[in-house]
Amino acid sequence: MATTTLLDEQTINIVKSTVPILEKRGDEITSCFYKLMFQNHPELKNIFNQTNQRKGDQSKALANTVYAAAAHIDQLETILPAIQPITQKHRSLNIKPEHYPIVGKHLLLAMQEVLGEDVANDDVIGAWGKAYQEIANAFITVEKGLYQKATNVVGGWEGFRDFKVAKKVVESDVITSFYLEPADEEPFSSFEAGQYITVKANIPGESYTHLRQYSLSCAPGEGMYRISVKREDAIGNNPAGIVSNYLHSHLEEGSILPISAPAGDFIVDNETKPLILISGGVGLTPMMSMLETVTKSQPNREVIFIHATRNGKFHAMKEHVKAITNKHSQVTAYTIYDNPLEADKDYDKQGFIDYEWLTNVVPTNDASFYFCGPKGFMQAIYRHLKAFHVAEENIHFEFFGPAQEIATAN
Structure with missing residues (x-):
């Protein structure tokens, strides 16, 4: 992604001046945006997750993206790591260039409706119109590459x-x-x-x-x-x-x-350092893919597989994991039940994954940590890893929502 050299200094200054109000009222603006857009383009309900709309997750994600783009409008390449997962999702959902003008139009209308003409005056709306086009072009360019990558492989395809x-x-x-x-x-x-x-x-x-x-x-x-x-x-x-x-x-x-064809940038690395896979509930699904893959491609790599769930009735693929650990001596698996049943005998800890337990079973903080699960679970794991002084580049997680909700939680 290139820097936004096409924007003049006045436009950049105006957009950056809106950062404080976007930080404060971003959710209002994006909620209004979705309402207006779906009123005028109900066919887009075929693309956007309406459950996330009702819960407000989509509005929060968009608000955070708009806020970040405004703060870095003169150097959009600095937010590339943050938008990369979004572009992957867009490709997977079949978002196309023709959708971006619709989004831009209704985002500006929402800014006018929420902020009023005194704040969202002609100068502000004009500047944001130019800025949005630069932001849209950046997304479209990245997504074009993703579409090409998905189709230019054996068996690849576009759409569904x-x-x-x-x-x-x-x-x-x-x-x-x-x-x-x-x-x-x-x-x-x-x-x-x-x-x-x-x-x-x-x-x-x-x-x-x-x-x-x-x-x-x-x-x-x-x-x-x-x-x-x-x-x-x-x-x-x-x-x-x-x-x-x-x-x-x-x-x-x-x-x-x-x-759609497979997408996503939450991908297991090829390092030699220990691999720690931590999951809660159905968050074990990408971890199972990683576990099966690494035991084949890196048969000597130490793997610790930690899974937390309610009890045995909710524990998926338990026997499959046990078979893998029995076959591969470099793999160790731990099970945590927060509410075990009387019939549950084969688990390692009751309650939750706490810092003391985690740092006791993990041999070093110089490892690759991957985790996935409910939001509260992931926030807790992230806190534990930061307290364990795990380097940020060794922390990887999958969350279908604003990533900063995990990394900034107290």
């Missing part, structure tokens, strides 16, 4: 391709695995351990298509993709997951599911 459910396996009370093969029986692209696919669910009775991203839970080269999906049940004010329940209830062997 029909896959068939070759096998459906119940892994626990709430997690089921779906093994997917191309419906056309043609070659399909490989992936890197830790990546995900987007599934397109056309659910009877639903007005719009639902897109969801699920990590691949197997190693590449297995002759199929595997996703392991948690059924999201209704809890309190949170409704049941539309897509996860549809997949569990309606997808059977032989069913067709359109999916």
Whole structure:
């Protein structure tokens, strides 16, 4: 990504002057933006996750991106690490250049509506119009490369391709695995351990298509993709997951599911230092891919696999992990149950992963740490790793939301 040399100094100064108000009222602006955009372009509900809309996750993510872009409008390349996961998701969701003018138009309208004409005057809106175009061009350029990369490989494709459910396996009370093969029986692209696919669910009775991203839970080269999906049940004010329940209830062997090519930059490294994989709940899915991959590609690398879940009834792939540890002496696995059942005997810790326990089972802080799970779980693991003085470049996590919610939590 190049610097924004096309913007004049006055435009840059005006945009940067809006940083404090964006920091304060960004959520209001982006919430208004989505409302206006969906009113005028309801067809975009086929792309955007409406559950995240209701929860406000999408608005927060966009607000943080806009705020970061405004603060670094004269050097957009400095925020490349932050936008890289977003561009990966955009490619996976099939976001195209023609979507960006729609977003820009409604973002400016939302700024005017929320901030009023005194703040969002002609000069401010004009400057932001120019700045948005630079930001959009940066995203479009990166995403063009990602589309080319996804298609210019053996078996690659753009958009969505029909896959068939070759096998459906119940892994626990709430997690089921779906093994997917191309419906056309043609070659399909490989992936890197830790990546995900987007599934397109056309659910009877639903007005719009639902897109969801699920990590691949197997190693590449297995002759199929595997996703392991948690059924999201209704809890309190949170409704049941539309897509996860549809997949569990309606997808059977032989069913067709359109999916995008694998995407994502949460990828296991090829270092020789110990690999520490930490998961909570269904966060074990990318960790399983990494575990299966590393035991094949780096058979001498020390691996510590730590999984936390409620109890044995919720513990997916337990026997599979046990088989891997029995076969590979360099792999050690630990299980933590926060609410074990009387029948649960085979676990290593009751409660949660705390600093003392974690630093006792991990041999060194000079290791590659990967973790994934619920937000609160990940915030706790991140705090523990920072307290353990793990270098930032050795901390890797997957979170389908604003990454700073993990790294900045107290």
